[in-house]
Amino acid sequence: MEGSAATLTRKERRQVTEHSRLSALTVFSIIRREGEEELRRPSSSLWWSGIAAGVGISSSVYAQALLYDSFAGHPHRALIASLGYTVGFVLVILSRLQLFTENTLSVVLPMLSEPSWRRLARSGRLWGIVLTANLIGTALTAFVVLTVTRGTEAGYSSHIIAMLDVSQHAAEASGMIALVKGIPAGFFIAALVWMLPSSKGFELWVIMLFTGLIAAGEFTHVIAGSTEMFLLVVDGRMGIVQAFADHLVPTFAGNVIGGTGLFAMLAYGQIHAEI
Incomplete structure (x- = not known):
């Protein structure tokens, strides 16, 4: 290989480098640096x-x-509507905003590579701030959306009614079911974060593929799901204690198990001997 490489021109060697896949260790190093x-x-x-x-x-x-309302009566209505679920994730991830479930991987990798009480405390600080801020953001959105539309003479639009219908369906997963369904969602988001460094030019499609899969599989995501639960709370269909106890806390646990307990540990396991 070294002999054949020597016969390549500088341009050809650059092309080989550009088309090489990133190694697992390289991906780990990129995500660890971002986490730090x-x-x-x-x-x-x-x-x-x-x-x-x-x-x-x-x-x-x-x-x-919007898609759920537009395709009323279609046999694949729910599957088509799952494409809309990808929009918020595209917005948040490509805008580099702080989403809690992304941090179940990126913030954990630095701690796994160099464990210390200081790193653990800093990780806890980041998790606490981001999770609280995410939930406040979704709660404010739910409150504003329903309060503003409730004040109109015509009542809720068909789109808002569809939001409540989608939220009501999501609320059917509660307790242990919400926890179990949260594990694949946490795993997929962590896998998505892991793949982004290798997805130059295709980030949009990678995000849409895996977040659309979360919606199509009816898995639970604590932040996107909190919007749905808070919509039901503001509309009076659910109590705030029930929203947290039956839905958000179990989903949170499932997302952490899937993102940190499974994917982060597996990702670290494949490269720890190379560090």
């Missing part, structure tokens, strides 16, 4: 980025409801 940068960010930056992500991810529920 996130851990060093000021709390105020994490907070406002998390709020924006909570508001942005709510567009997933709205876009899903």
Whole structure:
């Protein structure tokens, strides 16, 4: 190989490099570096980025409801509507906003490679800030959407009714079911984060593929799902305690198990001997 490489021109060697796949160790190093940068960010930056992500991810529920309403009566209505679920994730991930489930991988890798109490505390700080900010963002969005539309003489539009219908369907997964369905969602989001460094030029399709799969499989995502639960709370269909106890807390646990307990550990396991 070394002899054949020596016969290549400089341009040809550059083309070989550009078309080479990133190794697992390289991907790990990229994500670990990004995680370390996130851990060093000021709390105020994490907070406002998390709020924006909570508001942005709510567009997933709205876009899903638009398609759900438009394809009423279609035999594949739910599957088509799942494409709308990808919108908020595209917005949040490509805008580099702080989404909690992304951090179940990126923030954990630095701690796995160099474990310390300090890193654990900083990871806990970031998780606490981002998760709280995300939930406040989705709660504010749900409150504003329903409060503004409720004040109109015509009542809720068909799109808002569709949002409530989609949310009501999502609420059918509760307790242990929500937890179990949260595990694949956490795994897919972590896998998505892992693949992004190797997806130059195709980031949009990778995001749409895996987040659309979450919706199509009716898996549960704690942040996007919080928009749905808060819509039901504001509309009076569900109590706030029930929303957290039956839906958000179990989903949170499932997402962490899938993202950190499964994918992060497996990703680290394949490269720890090479570090």
